[in-house]
Amino acid sequence: MTTLIYYLASVLAIFFVFVPHEFAHAAVAYANGDPTPKLNGRLTLNPIKHFDPIGFVLCALVGFGWAKPVPINSANFKHYKLGLFTTAVAGVVTNYIMALLFYPLYVLSMRLSYNYGSFLLQMFLYLVFVYNLSIAVFNLLPLYPLDGFRVLESVTKPWNKVRQFLGKYGRMILLLLVAESFICGVAARFLPVFDYFDVLGYIMQFATDIIGRPITALWGLIL
DSSP: OOHHHHHHHHHHHHHHHHHHHHHHHHHHHHTOOOHHHTTTTOOOOHHHHOOOOHHHHHHHHOOOOOOOOOOGGGOSSSSSHHHHHHHHHHHHHHHHHHHHHHHHHHHHHSSSOOSSHHHHHHHHHHHHHHHHHHHHHTSSSSSSTSHHHHHHHHHHHTTTTHHHHHHHHHHHHHHHHHHHHHHHHTTTTOOOGGGGGHHHHHHHHHHIIITTTHHHHHHHHHH
16 A cells, blocks of 8 residues: 555656746746747646656656656747756756755654555655655756756857767667666665666765755754
């Protein structure tokens, strides 16, 4: 029963990760002068508009994934580099703010008496916190089509060799990393040593332990 509740909480939490992330991209791009997100119906909090089935399932299973990318035409930006940079980091910043807002709710939920309902609420709030942190860090990887690559685009020239390589092979590297993490996660159930080879697992641990530390420390002082 607890496993079922965990996966239900995981599915619910994902909507509070990807929807604000993609909406932030659309809103900041629009604010920078690009009407493309609005014309494509992405300037909305409707989760169906941002849904990507593969990224959704991966996030529910392994804690990181992706939504449908927001279409953007950077040629419309009033200030090209500033528009590209702010649009790229908008989703990550929003994820961090979401983690900041949901962590105290999780702490308060831990004070409720235990039953299946309170357990669902606690897991939901905790996973919203953790997933927002992990997706923020995951998206900062400089691999196409993640936000980190868009940040790289905003600070480098088109002929930069590193940028060209990551743009050409980024998707392939990303899929290999996700596949490697999934395989290590399954194999570690039988041989725990495989945990040491889970590259994206280290990223998630970094996200929750290091990037999330200011949040937990702040609310620890208040609550």
